[in-house]
Amino acid sequence: MVDLNPLTGGSEPARLAALRRTALLDTPTEEGFDRLTKLATRVLHVPVSMVTLVDVDRQFFKSCVGIPDPWLSRREIPLNYSICRHVVASGTPLIVDDAAQDSMFRDHPIVREYGVSSYAGIPLIVGGGYVIGTFCVMDFKPHHWTADEIAILQALAASAMSEIDLRMLVTEVSEQRALVQRQADRTSTLLDATAEGIIGVDLDGRCTFVNASAVNALGYAPEAFIGQSIHDLSHHSHADGTPYPLSGCSICQAYRSGRLMHASDGVFWRADGSSFPVEWRANPIREDGRASGAVVTFLDLTDRRNAERAKARVVELEDSLRLKDDFLAIAAHELKTPITVSLLAIGRLRRALERDAAGAIAAKLSASVGAAERSVLRMAKLIDNILDVSRVTLGGLPLQCDSLDLVTLVREVLAHFSDELQAAGSDLTFRAGPPVWGRWDGSRLEQVIANLIANAIKFGQGRRIEVAVTGKEQSAIISVVDHGMGIADKDQQRIFDRFERAVSSRHYGGFGLGLWIAKKVVEAHGGTIQVDSHRKQGTRFTVTMPRFCVVPAGSRQSEAA
Helix, strand or coil, X not given: CCCCCCCCCCCHHHHHHHHHHHCCCCCCCCHHHHHHHHHXXXXXXXXXXXXXXXXXXXXXXXXXXXXXXXXXHHCEEEHHHCCHHHHHHHCCCEEECCHHHCCCCCCCHHHHHHCCCEEEEEEEEECCCEEEEEEEEEECCCCCCCHHHHHHHHHHHHHHHHHHHHHHHHHHHXXXXXXXXXXXXXXXXXXXXXXXXXXXXXXXXXXXXXXHHHHHHHCCCHHHHECCEHHHHXXXXXXXXXXXXXXXXXXXXXXXXXXXXXXXXXXXECCCCCEEEEEEEEEEEEECCEEEEEEEEEEECHHHHHHHHHHHHHHHHHHHHHHHHHHHHHHHHHHHHHHHHHHHHHHHHHHHHHHCCCCHHHHHHHHHHHHHHHHHHHHHHHHHHHHHHHHHHHHCCCCEEEEEEHHHHHHHHHHCCHHHHHHHCCCEEEEECCCCEEEECHHHHHHHHHHHHHHHHHHCCCCCEEEEEEECCCEEXXXXXXXXXXXXXXXXXXXXXXXXXXXXXXXXXCCCCHHHHHHHHHHHCCCEEEEEEECCCEEEEXXXXXXXXCCCCCCEECCCC
């Protein structure tokens, strides 16, 4: 009984690895191998000749003549149909004159099913002594293989092995070339990925290679570098434009003396004639103990220097703003004192006039007292705005939240604007439903509402003003609409910035603080303020706030229900 699996030795994994290295499995037929198998059938007068490769579970035909289908079209047979595997297992030629008389092969499937009667196979051996297949011939009748025929078969097998060696050499060279190319590509990728410019120079200071960062920084085309003097291209002058002689060039010292050279305050020149600050380092290249060139690396310091200057400027501006805010805070507090005194004096004068309402003095001074009171109140409001600017800048806007009805609060604020509305010729309509309760800082919301109403009166051009308050489950909404000049698209976000206006202060006055303070108050309540405006059609401001605001740090909530 034939052994169906003779390929079980410890060297089998290494043999299969050698087979894979040939890169011949599952490849098309080739004239070099086909010429040998055709020659074998003619010279030895046999119908079948093959170059076989024995894999782990099959026998692949690299070249075959005379085998029947379906094996001919498949170009392989299962390993249990292979006689060649015995040649591979033994590593020696196998000669069978008459399989029917051979106890080892008489019951072999290929003998029993396909009528193969005689076989002669020579092992194909590659480097390392591994047998990867056979050069074999077969006949469907007994055949006495002569010594001359076996010698011819061995010569043809040797030619087949030469073909295999040639292909393995070609494959190896191709793999080595691909490996070298991959290593070159990887090196090039690494060089190009670094932010530093990298330039290689020979002993004459001429460029041998350059990376992408150096090309981009210096502005020359890559081919303009190769073979050119780096000193002449980019290191020819000092920062002030005076020539930098080659004899004094510190970069040259690296490849001339073989010493590492470095400068943190160097200057390189671009192709367009402009210069830029660099930190550079020149590392000598040594071959056989002697300098053969250098690698010059450099880093453009322009962004770093600009960032340092910008940082210094920011610090300077921050100091300036801090001084200004400190001044505003002090000035506002100092101004509040005389205003408070003035308001008290005006109040006493008003009460005196009320007691003498029928007298001649009251008739003359009543209007003047009212005008003075309004002016002082306006100045007090401006000072409050200045104080709010300093509070926000120096540490946020503290809130004192209590439970209140927003509808009532808005109605009370609107009542204070009757004189201004009458003077401007504007009608105001207030639309509100049932009370809208929530927890807010009432005095701060009065600022917001007052600023929006004052803004609508100022820019509404005497047209109708509409105010509405609506409540939702989780939020409250205040809208103020005028039908005046409107705000340009480009100004609609800018108007919420500090000291910004959409129109000239010459005609409309003000510090440009009202909307900025309103936005800060609304945001401190966890809400938003939005503007929707069209030129010559009017403006809508919409304030949306949560009904129970999250109190920021430094604020307090009233314990009252």
